[in-house]
Amino acid sequence: MDTNQTAERLANLTFSLLANCQEKEVRLAEVHGLTQAEFRCLRLFGTDESVNNKQIAERMALSPSRLTRIIDGLVKKEYINREIDPNDRRNMRVTLSKKGKLLVQQLNKAYVGIHSEILQDIEKSQHEPLIIAMEHLLEALEKWLQKPE
Amino acid sequence: MDTNQTAERLANLTFSLLANCQEKEVRLAEVHGLTQAEFRCLRLFGTDESVNNKQIAERMALSPSRLTRIIDGLVKKEYINREIDPNDRRNMRVTLSKKGKLLVQQLNKAYVGIHSEILQDIEKSQHEPLIIAMEHLLEALEKWLQKPE
């Protein structure tokens, strides 16, 4: 098949996937009584022991001031701790609380669960090719985004 | 490989892809002097000759009142026309203007171009499997989203 035609199909696919993935995120956040921003923020912690405000802001592509408020919410809900970094008192050390760690674990589990369900609808022999192909797609996309201008 | 492990990789992949695709949308909208909402709205027109406010709102998962405002912007920028539907005067017939059609064509072209560039970084024999796999993924995702509760 013509590459251009393939590109067109791929364009439509990523467009639809994007919409559906967003919907999925909204749904999951809702279930756990979190705003979308809080949900994304917690997800971004991953296994990182300790991060500061600015790093999180950069990863989420939000302003530091916005992050302060999102973290305010998560602190109030007792999912994370925020304390002054003793090494550099300008930084705030943001870490998951016990409750937070539990939730993240649970979220990851649910997240994997969904994708596991999704995989069940796809022939097993197709799993590996799917992953590989999508890894390539992600790589290429990142490369495109890093292009100047 | 274990399905669960595959699911975990897939979960991380879609998470990263989502973030990057969003970034890409932001970038493209910016280039054309449109807000993200306006950009998405124009993209959703596709080749549809004429749609009404409510249909667009449903497709974009936004309230009709929000749509009125987004369309206000697009009308002001002269990308679309809005006129009373003669068949049912409660409806507004929203159609692309000449300028709008041109932009949508251009957008689609750019959109396909990006994905074409992306495909160039992926081995040609992998193109078809990628598409097929992603189609399955989308299908499965839609199915998951339609699940009650």
Place this chain on the structure above:
DNA sequence: TAGCGATATTTGATATAAACAATATTTCAA
């Protein structure tokens, strides 16, 4: 055919999400 309920859109009020600007604290280098 007059009137009632349903539907589509718009407008105004409001809530939420985000950025920007100014400030306070701290670090670090000249």
Place this chain on the structure above:
DNA sequence: TTGAAATATTGTTTATATCAAATATCGCTA
């Protein structure tokens, strides 16, 4: 040790989105 840069926060403003009320129209029925 003083001034510039970095970090987080707070107050202000803008953008995004919803909800409720108002308006216009339609379709039905008594």
